Amino acid sequence: MTNSVSLDRFDHALLALVQRNNQTPARILAEQVGLSESAVLRRLRQLRRTGVIAADIAVVRPALIGLPLTVHVLVSLERESAAELDAFNRKIRSRSEVRQAWYVTGEADFVLHLQLSGMEAYDTFAREVFHDDPNVKAFRTIVAMREVVSQVNARGLSTSE
Structure with a gap:
């Protein structure tokens, strides 16, 4: 803690x-x-x-480096034993498309933030990460149309504005 x-x-x-x-x-x-x-x-x-400032980073605009598609995915697992959670954590940590991931409470077990080159890349990701995993019970995809507010953007505006 x-x-x-x-x-x-x-x-x-x-x-x-x-x-x-x-x-x-x-x-x-x-x-x-x-x-x-x-x-x-x-x-x-x-x-x-003290770790209050966790990192000094560069914020990159994904679209300018060929990753214009932002997808959030709600993932539900069949089982949540420590071994199965660790296995899923390892899998999503190994994928460059996953920019952020949270283990959450509620209707889903994980929320993933992905950056991809397009829907074809997301289809490949979904097949490899979700469809091929017998412990993934369900996943729900939310495609971002545009960013409205971001703490990492100095003006609080969409990076597309």
Whole structure:
């Protein structure tokens, strides 16, 4: 279980800024939150050390690299023993199409976020991952027509706008 970290208003302000652009120089962050540059750097190091900032990444627009199709899939399994969950976890971790996956409660056992080149690629994925697995009871596909809001987009707008 993860312990929560105590954050003050400066930490929250820094997190909001670096989530929009983690390349912003400490000097500018300092001006925007009302701290010294050294205090900002110290706080950012602490946020990384405690795992609050889990990674510094580049956000790539999937369509520009040949993956314009976003699909979410609700997957229900027949059985959820530890061994069967581990096997399904290994399978979806090994697939490059899977960008995110959650083990969830409710009508489905997993929610998958996929990025694919098109419906033919999704058909191949579904056959290999779902149809060929006797432990997959059912899956429901939701095709995204366009992104409306994303936390990873600085303006909160669709990457297509």
